Amino acid sequence: MPSTLLTRALERRANIWSQMQEIQQRAEQDGRDSLTAEEREKWDRAEADLTEVSADIERMERAARLDTVRRDEVVVAGGRGPEGGEDREADQDAAYRDAFATFTRRGMSGLDNEQRQLLMAHHSEVRAGATSPGSAGGYFIPTETLNKITEAMKAYGGLMGAVNIITTSSGNNLNWPTNDDTANVGAILAENQQVTEQDVSLGQKTLGAYTYTSKLVRLSLQLLQDDVFNVESWLTRKLGERIGRAVAAHLATGTGSSQPEGLFTNATAGKTGAAGQVTSVTYDDLVDLQHSVDPAYRMNAKWATADQGIKVVRKLKDTQGRPLWEPSVQAGVPSTLLGSPVVIDNSIPVPAAGAASIGFGDLQAAYVVRQVAGGQMMRLEERYADYLQVGFLGFLRLDGKPDDTAAFRVYKHPAT
Structure with a gap:
């Protein structure tokens, strides 16, 4: 509501x-x-x-x-499973959540034996190329807390909520198959003639798992010891917001070198503005951009642009003088442009000379994000002990790449 x-x-x-x-x-x-x-x-x-x-x-x-993801209460759907299986799982989740909260405030010394064993069962070492059990890593963030990080990423980067997201249990390189069979067609077969062959050509992309960190946050022991507010919820939310901002920038314009390749980085221009349109776009340009995407993708297509791009588009009218932009009057329903929803992400380039500031296409088909399950948080006690402070840092492993390049096109401003 x-x-x-x-x-x-x-x-x-x-x-x-x-x-x-x-x-x-x-x-x-x-x-x-x-x-x-x-x-x-x-x-x-x-x-x-x-x-x-x-x-x-x-x-x-x-x-x-x-x-919606700041709530501390976990609602378990459904009733009691066979022999109370779902209830036991819920109890285990609650116990781990309590142990993680105690660890956040008081460290390992504040845990009892059962809580310590629960945390150690969800501990991992972080090293180049792998995540495995060890003694120099972090503790997995509880599932509902990890969701806070994911939701923060969606809130601060509109593309994250619109593209295809897959989750894997490990961070090993993931080979992602691709195929473009649009140039191949069937044929009429004459009587008593052999069927001709036409193989399917498969390509391949590799999705890695870059480690995103929130950077280090230091909290005083006094704050951690006081029960004035839910510090573990607040802290994980802040760590998630930092990671979300970094991810959002790369999903839009990442170089692909030591970071994800952004959706807009090497996207094909469906329309380039006429000379002089270094910060503007016309109605005809947007129509041309829409129709540069094959109708097969237009059914689920969306516009993607920054808020500055929307500001430019909102001033446009069609040939009948009607505004192209239709503002939403219902919560949760996006505004539309020429009949298609609009995704706003301020990591997308703003209108400028040579910039690709507006995109259109099926974002689910056009871009894939690979996220490794199990965001983690580390607690550093000794490093800042003389300041009576404790250090915290969160990290999450993720990669992203354009998938079906035919599903997405951009409007590019001219150089001059």
Whole structure:
């Protein structure tokens, strides 16, 4: 259920948008080629209000997504399994969660024998190319806490919530098969003739597992010892936000060298703007970009751009003078552009000379993210003992690559 504040903001945006359309329709009905000075002033004021309320809606929706993973209570779906199996599993999860929280606040010395054994059963060593049991690693973050990291990544990078995500138990290189059979067609077979051969050509991409770290966070012993607030929930959320911001940048524009290759990095230009359009785009450009993607992919296609790109697009109108951008008036439903949903990710390049600022296509087919299950957190007690502080760092292993390159195209601004 959306909050009352969010509902009101959505209604306000719809009203502002309606007022702007009324101004435009009035000028069209009068047969005028331009707005009056008074109408222009009202339009500019309404557009400023629309930008402001849209930003507020985005903030509230992002906060709502994060809030769903801040809960400390774990709801177990379903009833009692055979011989209470599901209840036992829930009890084990709760026990590990309590042990992890105690470890966060008090370290290994604050655990009893049972809690220590629970943590050691979920301990791993981190070294180049592998994750294996050992004594110099971190403890796996509880499942519901790991979800906080995943949700933070989605909230801070729109692409992460739209592309294809696969999860593996280990970080060994994963060979990902590819195929483009679109040039091959069947044929009519005459009577008593042999069928001709046409093999399927498979390619291959390799998905690794880059280790993303939150960097080190130091907390005072006083804060850890006080029970004023849920420090373990707050801490893991902050570690997740840091990792999320780093991942978001690479999923959009990563170089592919010692980091993921971004969706926009080497994407094919479906449309390049005319000379002079270094920060602009036209209605015809967007139509051309849409149709540069094969209809096979357009059914599930989405636009992807930064907030600055949306700002440019919102000013465009079709040949009938109707705005291309249609703001959403329902919580959780994205705004649309030429009938397709819009994903906003501020890691995507902004409109500029030579930049690819707008993308269109089936994001699920176009890009794949490989994430290794089991984000971890380390606690460093001795390093900052003389400061009465404890160090924490989180890490998560992940890689991403363009998958089906035919499923996605970009609009590229000219160099000049």
